[in-house]
Amino acid sequence: xxxxxxxxxxxxxxxxxxxxxxxxxxxxxxxxxxxxxxxxxxxxxxxxxxxxxxxxxxxxxxxxxxxxxxxxxxxxxxxxxxxxxxxxxxxxxxxxxxxxxxxxxxxxxxxxxxxxxxxxxxxxxxxxxxxxxxxxxxxxxxxxxxxxxxxxxxxxxxxxxxxxxxxxxxxxxxxxxxxxxxxxxxxxxxxxxxxxxxxxxxxxxxxxxxxxxxxxxxxxxxxxxxxxxxxxxxxxxxxxxxxxxxxxxxxxxxxxxxxxxxxxxxxxxxxxxxxxxxxxxxxxxxxxxxxxxxxxxxxxxxxxxxxxxxxxxxxxxxxxxxxxxxxxxxxxxxxxxxxxxxxxxxxxxxxxxxxxxxxxxxxxxxxxxxxxxxxxxxxxxxxxxxxxxxxxxx
Numbered sequence: 523x524x525x526x527x528x529x530x531x532x533x534x535x536x537x538x539x540x541x542x543x544x545x546x547x548x549x550x551x552x553x554x555x556x557x558x559x560x561x562x563x564x565x566x567x568x569x570x571x572x573x574x575x576x577x578x579x580x581x582x583x584x585x586x587x588x589x590x591x592x593x594x595x596x597x598x599x600x601x602x603x604x605x606x607x608x609x610x611x612x613x614x615x616x617x618x619x620x621x622x623x624x625x626x627x628x629x630x631x632x633x634x635x636x637x638x639x640x641x642x643x644x645x646x647x648x649x650x651x652x653x654x655x656x657x658x659x660x661x662x663x664x665x666x667x668x669x670x671x672x673x674x675x676x677x678x679x680x681x682x683x684x685x686x687x688x689x690x691x692x693x694x695x696x697x698x699x700x701x702x703x704x705x706x707x708x709x710x711x712x713x714x715x716x717x718x719x720x721x722x723x724x725x726x727x728x729x730x731x732x733x734x735x736x737x738x739x740x741x742x743x744x745x746x747x748x749x750x751x752x753x754x755x756x757x758x759x760x761x762x763x764x765x766x767x768x769x770x771x772x773x774x775x776x777x778x779x780x781x782x783x784x785x786x787x788x789x790x791x792x793x794x795x796x797x798x799x800x801x802x803x804x805x806x807x808x809x810x811x812x813x814x815x816x817x818x819x820x821x822x823x824x825x826x827x828x829x830x831x832x833x834x835x836x837x838x839x840x841x842x843x844x845x846x847x848x849x850x851x852x853x854x855x856x857x858x859x860x861x862x863x864x865x866x867x868x869x870x871x872x873x874x875x876x877x878x879x880x881x882x883x884x885x886x887x888x889x890x891x892x893x894x895x896x897x898x899x900x901x902x903x904x905x906x907x908x909x910x911x912x913x914x915x916x
Contacts, residue, residue, distance in 0.1 A: 667696020
């Protein structure tokens with residue numbers, strides 16, 4: 523019950539046990555086409571270029587940035603937590619000129635501030651995280667795409683921590699590239715990264731296409747732009763692999779493709795709006811239960827992610843001793859924190875297969891006991907009833 527990874531859905535684990543297929547077996551390419559179709563509604567898009575990057579969620583982040591950005595390009599990073607800093611780290615390695623628009627950890631960046639920074643910097647790309655689990659905050663994104671397009675900029679969104687649990691509306695937001703991961707709200711294992719790419723971003727990426735010499739084909743022409751600075755994360759070649767061209771770029775991670783396919787089937791079978799509501803109920807219940815214990819929840823309610831809740835560790839309480847007791851006495855993992863919040867807050871997740879009422883209630887009951895073991899005085903028996911009431915609140 524931490525900020526991810528979480529327990530995988532049993533259907534996903536069963537799907538992964540299926541036998542392997544050759545990468546160009548008709549059944550395999552059929553599954554690839556199904557994955558593309560299944561993830562379009564998950565991303566809230568009709569983008570043709572909706573597929574997977576083989577690797578953890580970070581692989582799609584890096585593939586997106588290295589394929590959109592050339593050394594010397596100006597990129598505006600919306601930074602409000604650890605994973606905004608990760609975008610900066612990756613862009614520094616690419617050789618981008620980095621500008622930032624920032625908010626303190628626990629807050630988000632107003633769209634007006636992004637607009638001002640974009641006008642001031644003339645950035646080619648605006649990059650942001652949607653939900654940053656390090657701070658438990660979700661950046662509002664309505665209007666971001668329109669803002670970027672009006673300025674002639676491209677937009678990138680890292681939705682690793684929110685996809686499948688909070689609405690992702692790539693088309694309505696008007697953003698160019700959105701990436702995700704399986705290991706949080708989608709209830710799968712880490713190792714495959716869904717991605718969606720707009721037509722205008724695809725045009726930019728294909729202008730940088732340089733097919734490696736050993737797989738050159740007459741029907742795939744190189745672009746005139748600078749070569750993408752990574753072979754494995756070259757989105758132009760990955761897109762040609764997922765297209766009807768079936769460029770032999772790499773061997774698809776078959777078991778992870780099965781997992782990603784089943785994650786989407788589970789999500790769509792439940793219904794996306796029903797799923798978003800369930801995550802909101804779980805987050806609301808977790809927050810209410812923590813407050814009923816007398817604990818202080820971290821950050822602003824208005825912009826908190828529905829699936830991860832931060833809570834201050836009470837004065838005089840050994841936070842790691844509580845986490846250890848939760849794990850050893852109750853087989854429940856809760857999260858620690860990073861950077862300026864390290865040692866100051868715990869992060870409790872309720873996402874994917876774990877965003878269920880009984881799991882939230884058991885977690886709160888266990889935390890109450892473990893806090894008492896540390897000598898922390900709290901009102902006994904208040905957390906679970908408060909969480910039950912909040913779950914059912916309209």
